[in-house]
Amino acid sequence: MKRVQFEHSAVPYLFVAPQILIISIFFLWPAAQAVYQSFLLEDAFGMSSQFVWFRNFEDVLSSSSWTRSAIFTVVFSVLVSVLSIAISLFLAVRADEVVRGAKSYKTLLMWGYAIAPPVAGLLGNMLFNPLMGDLYMAFNSFGFEFNHIENANDAAFVVILIAVWKQVSVNFIFFLSGLQGIPKSVQEAATLDCKSPERRFWTITFPLLAPTTFFLLVINLTYAFFETFGIIDVSTKGSPGGSTATLVYKVYVDGFLGADLGGSSAQSVLLMIMVSVLTVFQFRFIERKVHY
Amino acid sequence: MATVTLNQAEKTYANGYKAIHGINLEIQHGEFTVLVGPSGCGKSTLLRMIAGLESISDGEISIDDKVVNKVAPADRDIAMVFQNYALYPHMSNYNNMAYGLRNHGHSKSEIDSKVREAARILQLEDHLERKPSQLSGGQRQRVAMGRAIVRQPKVFLFDEPLSNLDAKLRVDMRLEIKNLQQRLGITSVYVTHDQVEAMTLADRLIVMNGGVAEQIGSPIDIYEKPETLFVAGFIGSPAMNFLPGKVSDDRTHVVVGDKVKLDLDHDVEAGRNVTVGIRPEHFRLCGDDAGPVSASVRMVESLGAETLVYLDFGIGNENVTLRVQGTHQFAKGTVLKLSITPDMIHLFDTETGKRI
Ligand SMILES: Nc1ncnc2c1ncn2[C@@H]1O[C@H](COP(=O)(O)OP(=O)(O)OP(=O)(O)O)[C@@H](O)[C@H]1O
Numbered sequence: 134m135k136r137v138q139f140e141h142s143a144v145p146y147l148f149v150a151p152q153i154l155i156i157s158i159f160f161l162w163p164a165a166q167a168v169y170q171s172f173l174l175e176d177a178f179g180m181s182s183q184f185v186w187f188r189n190f191e192d193v194l195s196s197s198s199w200t201r202s203a204i205f206t207v208v209f210s211v212l213v214s215v216l217s218i219a220i221s222l223f224l225a226v227r228a229d230e231v232v233r234g235a236k237s238y239k240t241l242l243m244w245g246y247a248i249a250p251p252v253a254g255l256l257g258n259m260l261f262n263p264l265m266g267d268l269y270m271a272f273n274s275f276g277f278e279f280n281h282i283e284n285a286n287d288a289a290f291v292v293i294l295i296a297v298w299k300q301v302s303v304n305f306i307f308f309l310s311g312l313q314g315i316p317k318s319v320q321e322a323a324t325l326d327c328k329s330p331e332r333r334f335w336t337i338t339f340p341l342l343a344p345t346t347f348f349l350l351v352i353n354l355t356y357a358f359f360e361t362f363g364i365i366d367v368s369t370k371g372s373p374g375g376s377t378a379t380l381v382y383k384v385y386v387d388g389f390l391g392a393d394l395g396g397s398s399a400q401s402v403l404l405m406i407m408v409s410v411l412t413v414f415q416f417r418f419i420e421r422k423v424h425y
Numbered sequence: 426m427a428t429v430t431l432n433q434a435e436k437t438y439a440n441g442y443k444a445i446h447g448i449n450l451e452i453q454h455g456e457f458t459v460l461v462g463p464s465g466c467g468k469s470t471l472l473r474m475i476a477g478l479e480s481i482s483d484g485e486i487s488i489d490d491k492v493v494n495k496v497a498p499a500d501r502d503i504a505m506v507f508q509n510y511a512l513y514p515h516m517s518n519y520n521n522m523a524y525g526l527r528n529h530g531h532s533k534s535e536i537d538s539k540v541r542e543a544a545r546i547l548q549l550e551d552h553l554e555r556k557p558s559q560l561s562g563g564q565r566q567r568v569a570m571g572r573a574i575v576r577q578p579k580v581f582l583f584d585e586p587l588s589n590l591d592a593k594l595r596v597d598m599r600l601e602i603k604n605l606q607q608r609l610g611i612t613s614v615y616v617t618h619d620q621v622e623a624m625t626l627a628d629r630l631i632v633m634n635g636g637v638a639e640q641i642g643s644p645i646d647i648y649e650k651p652e653t654l655f656v657a658g659f660i661g662s663p664a665m666n667f668l669p670g671k672v673s674d675d676r677t678h679v680v681v682g683d684k685v686k687l688d689l690d691h692d693v694e695a696g697r698n699v700t701v702g703i704r705p706e707h708f709r710l711c712g713d714d715a716g717p718v719s720a721s722v723r724m725v726e727s728l729g730a731e732t733l734v735y736l737d738f739g740i741g742n743e744n745v746t747l748r749v750q751g752t753h754q755f756a757k758g759t760v761l762k763l764s765i766t767p768d769m770i771h772l773f774d775t776e777t778g779k780r781i
């Protein structure tokens with residue numbers, strides 16, 4: 134590969150300096166702090182702290198609440214990503230048949246994109262309010278004994294539903310533009326070669342969308358891991374009994390509400406390691422297969 | 426081998442635009458039919474109706490006497506080559522060719538032998554494992570051809586398959602297509618707006634204009650006896666000269682402008698106003714003496730093998746084009762003496778545009 138070589142000068146560094154500054158202040162410095170904190174044990178009043186090596190990590194890894202939260206996070210993230218990708222792909226394929234060319238219609242379909250996670254959580258709260266929530270009423274009137282305040286599965290269902298609903302519009306936009314990027318003549322050639330629309334979808338359309346799907350998988354997993362914080366905080370707050378707390382939410386609960394800075398820092402360090410591994414895995418093994 | 430029959434086929438698009446106005450056509454076994462016409466005249470629409478990519482609004486299209494109006498494209502046993510190749514970018518060239526066969530339930534070994542045979546004919550053997558993006562334009566066009574021929578369809582459909590190629594490659598591929606079609610004997614419909622492709626490839630030429638077939642016939646017939654002013658002007662390059670004229674009282678000649686008189690042996694009534702059509706290549710240059718027509722030179726274009734001379738015939742600002750073999754240097758204003766034999770003169774009704 135040929136690379137353009139620039140004269141060495143300070144200018145490029147100047148251009149990236151603001152970004153580096155932002156990363157340093159809001160990411161590197163807190164991350165270093167977290168690593169440092171994770172080796173300390175503070176007393177209950179935060180007056181003194183003591184260097185304890187890996188004891189915080191041992192405590193975290195052996196605690197059943199952390200394991201449960203980790204399992205919930207994995208299940209939650211996979212379900213949210215897969216469901217929101219599948220639903221939005223289905224909607225985008227349907228929409229694509231209608232909107233080829235109709236621009237104004239397309240814009241209308243994208244408005245959901247603008248909703249912030251806490252707002253989504255708030256809307257979910259209203260829909261599932263035991264006193265007046267429409268969905269709460271509807272589920273119960275169908276005879277499900279739906280109670281997300283006490284039942285862990287029902288609570289998980291609520292956060293997943295809100296998280297998926299919020300994310301579908303984002304995925305939809307990407308899929309729709311991905312679909313519209315497939316040349317019409319390629320689709321037509323496939324119509325001549327293959328009679329079954331389902332088979333055509335899985336052999337032509339879906340593989341051609343693979344780069345989009347991969348990109349969305351990364352985005353959605355990140356979203357489910359981190360950005361759903363707002364949704365959980367507004368809707369269930371991790372209840373009942375921490376069953377809907379993702380790892381990120383648990384870091385916040387233990388550190389800021391439970392005042393266990395050492396334990397919470399150890400959790401966030403573990404989280405960082407997990408995310409790094411996931412990222413490397415995604416780019417190494419999946420991305421290679423999806424480009425054409 | 427198959428026949429294709431169009432019976433009053435019409436197409437009205439969803440927006441109400443009528444792109445095809447009732448076309449009747451019978452394409453014989455193994456015939457190479459070329460659709461030619463100006464942009465927007467409905468060539469692609471007609472081809473796509475045969476392919477099943479556009480619905481047929483009225484009338485019938487049959488392949489081998491079976492009406493296919495309601496038959497899915499994949500079941501019509503046709504193959505199409507698109508202008509922009511339309512290869513599947515995520516598949517190897519091998520799989521591009523094999524895809525249709527797999528969907529039609531051929532066995533693995535059968536598919537393999539067919540694909541390799543097509544690759545051999547099209548000289549693609551070394552490129553089978555690559556993806557289309559790793560090929561040149563000409564090679565991609567060959568893969569697209571390969572995808573069509575492995576199916577051994579009843580009908581080949583081509584929509585301007587060569588227009589994305591450079592001039593030299595276009596000539597090579599043109600010969601290759603003609604060769605291949607003759608060898609395989611598959612009934613073909615080919616859309617182009619390139620005159621040379623149309624004239625050289627066609628067994629039968631269909632000149633379209635505004636959604637109707639203006640004339641159907643062999644290329645030479647159409648060149649020698651264009652039925653309408655439109656066909657006369659469209660086929661032939663440079664285009665035929667059209668001059669307003671009036672038949673003389675004794676019907677032996679037609680008067681063009683104030684001074685030019687051309688001999689006639691047509692059966693046409695005296696005093697009638699007509700449009701006279703003369704192809705640039707049908708004038709003959711006479712020496713200084715003889716020649717019934719004299720006209721002065723306005724401009725000269727030398728193309729090497731031939732020279733185009735634009736002449737003043739005394740009918741306003743209009744040029745009359747003359748095409749002569751070899752190179753000639755004529756100064757502006759030189760008066761040339763020309764002759765033309767009566768059988769090279771085409772007469773058209775000025776009102777209806779029909780040949781007289
Ligand atoms: N989907 C459509 N809806 C409405 N009108 C259409 C549609 N497709 C084509 N047309 C119109 O039908 C007419 C014929 O189009 P067509 O594509 O068949 O032309 P063409 O002869 O192939 O032209 P070109 O040489 O430019 O390819 C055009 O006037 C075009 O604008």
Ligand SMILES: [Mg+2]
Pocket residue numbers: 468469470
């Ligand atoms: Mg066209």
